[in-house]
Amino acid sequence: MRKNLTGRTVVIILTILVCIFGIIGFPKSKADLMDNLRRHIRLGLDLKGGSHLVLQVQVQDAVKTEADQAIERIKDEMRKQNVDYAAIDRNDPTTVEDADKIEITVKGVPLAKTSAFRSLVTERFAAWTLTPVNTTDYRLNMRPSELVTLKRDTVERSIQTISNRINQLGLTEPTVQQYGQSGTDYEILVELPGVDDPARVRDIMQTTAQLEIDDVKDPAGYPSREAALAQKGGVLPLNTKLVQMAPRGDRGEGWYLVSKTPVVRGTDMRNARASQGEMRAWETDFTLSPDAGKRFGRYTEQNIGNKLAVVEDKQVVSVATIESRIEDSGRITNIGSEQEASDLALVLRAGALPASIVFLSEDSVGPSLGADSIHAGIVAGLAGLAAVIVVMLVYYKRSGVNAVLALLLNTVILMAALSYFKAVLTLPGIAGVILTIGMAVDSNVLIFERIREELRAGKAIVSAVDAGFSKAWWTIVDTHVTTVVSCAFLFIFGEGPVRGFAVTLTIGLLANVFTAVFVSKAIFDYELSGGRQLRELSI
Amino acid sequence: MEIFKKTNFDFLGMKWPFIVASLVLSVAGLSSIALKGGLRYGIDFKQGTQMTVKWDGVPPEDKIRTALSRKIGSEVSVQPFTDVAAKNEVVIGSERMSEQQTNVARKAMQDTLEATFGQPQSGKLDFNNTGANELTDHLTVPLQQAGQQLSDQQLHQLVADLLSYRNTPPRSGLVHSFDDLASVPGVNSAIINVLKSQCYLAPFAILQVQMVGPKVGAELRTKALLATLYALGGMLVYIAFRFEWIYGVAAVVACFHDTIITIGLFSIFGKEITLTVIAALLTLVGYSMNDTIVIFDRIRENLKLLRREPLESVINKSVNQTLSRTVMTSGLTFLTVIALFLFGGAVLHGFSFALVVGIIIGTYSSVFVASPIVLFWHNYTDSRKRMAPVAAPAPKPLPTARKSSTKVGK
Numbered sequence A: 001m002r003k004n005l006t007g008r009t010v011v012i013i014l015t016i017l018v019c020i021f022g023i024i025g026f027p028k029s030k031a032d033l034m035d036n037l038r039r040h041i042r043l044g045l046d047l048k049g050g051s052h053l054v055l056q057v058q059v060q061d062a063v064k065t066e067a068d069q070a071i072e073r074i075k076d077e078m079r080k081q082n083v084d085y086a087a088i089d090r091n092d093p094t095t096v097e098d099a100d101k102i103e104i105t106v107k108g109v110p111l112a113k114t115s116a117f118r119s120l121v122t123e124r125f126a127a128w129t130l131t132p133v134n135t136t137d138y139r140l141n142m143r144p145s146e147l148v149t150l151k152r153d154t155v156e157r158s159i160q161t162i163s164n165r166i167n168q169l170g171l172t173e174p175t176v177q178q179y180g181q182s183g184t185d186y187e188i189l190v191e192l193p194g195v196d197d198p199a200r201v202r203d204i205m206q207t208t209a210q211l212e213i214d215d216v217k218d219p220a221g222y223p224s225r226e227a228a229l230a231q232k233g234g235v236l237p238l239n240t241k242l243v244q245m246a247p248r249g250d251r252g253e254g255w256y257l258v259s260k261t262p263v264v265r266g267t268d269m270r271n272a273r274a275s276q277g278e279m280r281a282w283e284t285d286f287t288l289s290p291d292a293g294k295r296f297g298r299y300t301e302q303n304i305g306n307k308l309a310v311v312e313d314k315q316v317v318s319v320a321t322i323e324s325r326i327e328d329s330g331r332i333t334n335i336g337s338e339q340e341a342s343d344l345a346l347v348l349r350a351g352a353l354p355a356s357i358v359f360l361s362e363d364s365v366g367p368s369l370g371a372d373s374i375h376a377g378i379v380a381g382l383a384g385l386a387a388v389i390v391v392m393l394v395y396y397k398r399s400g401v402n403a404v405l406a407l408l409l410n411t412v413i414l415m416a417a418l419s420y421f422k423a424v425l426t427l428p429g430i431a432g433v434i435l436t437i438g439m440a441v442d443s444n445v446l447i448f449e450r451i452r453e454e455l456r457a458g459k460a461i462v463s464a465v466d467a468g469f470s471k472a473w474w475t476i477v478d479t480h481v482t483t484v485v486s487c488a489f490l491f492i493f494g495e496g497p498v499r500g501f502a503v504t505l506t507i508g509l510l511a512n513v514f515t516a517v518f519v520s521k522a523i524f525d526y527e528l529s530g531g532r533q534l535r536e537l538s539i
Numbered sequence B: 001m002e003i004f005k006k007t008n009f010d011f012l013g014m015k016w017p018f019i020v021a022s023l024v025l026s027v028a029g030l031s032s033i034a035l036k037g038g039l040r041y042g043i044d045f046k047q048g049t050q051m052t053v054k055w056d057g058v059p060p061e062d063k064i065r066t067a068l069s070r071k072i073g074s075e076v077s078v079q080p081f082t083d084v085a086a087k088n089e090v091v092i093g094s095e096r097m098s099e100q101q102t103n104v105a106r107k108a109m110q111d112t113l114e115a116t117f118g119q120p121q122s123g124k125l126d127f128n129n130t131g132a133n134e135l136t137d138h139l140t141v142p143l144q145q146a147g148q149q150l151s152d153q154q155l156h157q158l159v160a161d162l163l164s165y166r167n168t169p170p171r172s173g174l175v176h177s178f179d180d181l182a183s184v185p186g187v188n189s190a191i192i193n194v195l196k197s198q199c200y201l202a203p204f205a206i207l208q209v210q211m212v213g214p215k216v217g218a219e220l221r222t223k224a225l226l227a228t229l230y231a232l233g234g235m236l237v238y239i240a241f242r243f244e245w246i247y248g249v250a251a252v253v254a255c256f257h258d259t260i261i262t263i264g265l266f267s268i269f270g271k272e273i274t275l276t277v278i279a280a281l282l283t284l285v286g287y288s289m290n291d292t293i294v295i296f297d298r299i300r301e302n303l304k305l306l307r308r309e310p311l312e313s314v315i316n317k318s319v320n321q322t323l324s325r326t327v328m329t330s331g332l333t334f335l336t337v338i339a340l341f342l343f344g345g346a347v348l349h350g351f352s353f354a355l356v357v358g359i360i361i362g363t364y365s366s367v368f369v370a371s372p373i374v375l376f377w378h379n380y381t382d383s384r385k386r387m388a389p390v391a392a393p394a395p396k397p398l399p400t401a402r403k404s405s406t407k408v409g410k
Helices: A002-024 A030-040 A059-080 A097-101 A111-124 A144-168 A198-206 A225-231 A290-302 A338-350 A367-420 A427-456 A461-493 A497-528 B012-035 B061-072 B099-117 B132-145 B152-167 B178-183 B189-198 B214-242 B245-268 B275-305 B311-343 B349-387 B399-403
Strands: A050-057 A087-090 A103-107 A128-132 A138-142 A175-179 A187-193 A211-215 A240-245 A255-259 A269-276 A282-288 A307-312 A315-321 A329-335 A357-365 B048-055 B076-080 B089-094 B204-212
Touching: A002 A030, A002 A367, A002 A497, A050 A144, A050 A198, A059 A087, A059 A097, A059 A103, A059 A111, A059 A138, A059 A144, A097 A144, A111 A128, A111 A138, A138 A144, A144 A175, A144 A187, A144 A198, A144 A338, A187 A198, A198 A338, A198 A357, A211 A255, A225 A240, A225 A255, A255 A307, A255 A315, A269 A338, A282 A290, A282 A338, A315 A329, A329 A338, A338 B132, A357 B099, A357 B214, A367 A427, A367 A497, A367 B152, A367 B204, A367 B311, A427 A461, A427 A497, A427 B275, A427 B311, A427 B349, A461 A497, A461 B214, A461 B275, A497 B214, A497 B275, B012 B245, B012 B311, B012 B349, B048 B099, B061 B076, B061 B089, B061 B099, B089 B099, B099 B204, B132 B152, B132 B189, B152 B178, B178 B189, B204 B214, B214 B245, B214 B275, B245 B275, B245 B349, B275 B311, B275 B349, B311 B349
Parallel strands: A240 A315
Antiparallel strands: A050 A187, A050 A357, A087 A103, A103 A138, A128 A138, A175 A187, A211 A307, A240 A255, A269 A282, A282 A329, A307 A315, A357 B204, B048 B089, B048 B204, B076 B089
């Protein structure tokens, strides 16, 4: 083994070079160096600040929208084919779990038209199954396969939309991805490193921008929900809903009765921007897609004098009277500030969410806390490392240098591996690094104590060193393999932070076998080789 | 330098006082957990909203509590952050049931703090709680009006410098007076005047916001627990395969012992179990396991060399032979962890506390918990073997009895 010292030296030096390149690249200046360092050693959100959010797509919203559209089309078809009906309505599932229970009921189809109605539904509405309740009433349920596709699409489109919105904010390296069990959880993970204004970003993400323009049924509005219901005899007329005025400024509470089916939907918008209108008040201008524009044109022409309500996320933002035919553009007035106007424009541009979202969890670390953590972490790390180095050198003298070199190289390899694997260093990751350092120190101590024992037993230096390494070898293998086995389990069954710990620790342990055994042995062999005849090993 | 040259302590002879001490510590910890009605989990394992807020001066706890409970309800808790490194910080928490409610509480907290202690109605921006985008938007026009002609890039740089000054220690997110900003590069008195006219300084800065819905908290807890149990099982199997199954059991029992005592101490000192603490517990399991295996390895080796000696003296010898390394390794690891405990800051406090405790207990459990278990088991199986053939001649002293039952590892 001793003969191959040159070969081993080459391997060690190559490793060091590859690692150093991995950490700092080829810096051309000091700024370059810091920049590369920051790019390569990616710190987790808990260290550098940022937001970690898990949100859930309320897929039942999308299912309900789908049902609403089906209802409109069924009505159209029935009118065309002269099939009468008393009422068509749907139920109102409110949770993600209930989304599958969506149901449309059609009541009062005349007996004579039964077969016409049946063939109409089976031919035109393949996504729905028709079940008779009695001779004139029917129930429509969405097919399970359709539901699965619809829900999956909803989550995918939500991810797309949220990514679009976040990209417009100009944040660096955001992550938006599916989270949890696909098909049952409907969750999205959003990570925003370095975001310094989490509350605003949350608002931007959460705005469904389910903007709709609805037909106002009672132009005067109502002071409260109860008043509206009282006036209508406790039951809302068919195809209508009550929506509240968005609370803004000193405007009191107000409710409007509007059409359930919107005249224009958020998805009909093509472009939007903030601008200042009369009296320098902020507003958001929008343009409609050509199709929606034609529809809106027809509608406004027929309803001049009526009122329209702009409803954003189930709240009325503004109400306006139709004064003339409006073709393809419009504006939303009554917006509080420039920020609100441009945020609204942003979400309209980025597209509406197909369903509303709910935040399941958030962890936002402010930039100052992150800075504090890094500062404290570096101080603590250096202090700990310095203490270890001093003790090793005092206790093991010249051989302590071996251990210190091996330890430093281990840290360098670990950092380089994190950089090459694009892993992120988090607080639990640092826990992994600490255990790695502990075990690296341990490996060296094991070997040195073994060499001392062999020397005490009267062995010659060279054979004592060899025996020390080979006897400590199996202990090192056992401790390391045990820990790697546990890391494998932690990685497979754990999540997030537990995984980060497992990854750093595994890398560190592999590096440690290399540095504590291979590198340290090579240094010993170098010292013991050549013409030098060592009388005494400094250990 | 050598501290332990050739020691010959009778470790196993001293085992009883230590085993009793272990039992007392475990029972004390467990009963503390029972008395306090379970562990104090951090927000990441519970559900609710929690906000860490730093104040300029001593936090007016009562005022915060009154303002918030009027807005959110009575279940708002306001606690000073008990930590040397974190001065003038409070943790505002609200444990609420549904996702909807946690979201509402989160917004309400921030708004109420601004409304009570800031000046949102003045139309100015709170410099201590704003982001780069907003600050840039707010300053662009006023700076131009004040005759400060800055290019877009210069403006972005200025804003970035201002915020980075605010965020770095010793400010750590909280600027006391606009005049302090004079030392930021590129800032002149005209810019400070613009800042004074456009912004105000709230006496607080929100450092961290955590919001956990009921689903996520429960899920995280189960997953972390399961992963740890599986990992322990995996280690048991590997050690059983490399040594004997009783060694695996002993090592895992020792790890459990360490974890229980550490968690017990968390309960006694009223510290919170957070996700980071879980990482620390995993670290201490790894550390304790490592320590135990080193001793077991030596026992295995000595069993081959000293076939005629009783197991107890083999174990004693092995512990003595590894004593020097045990003290060195534990001592050095302890140094790193103590550094972390002393300088690591508030965020790392629970984490390093767990490690400081864990390293002491992990080291000692290898000697006084894991090794006695192996010894007890072998004594037990041997005595059963000796009891069985009644007619057989009484066994001579211990030596030969043990041999048959000890499988010698590879």
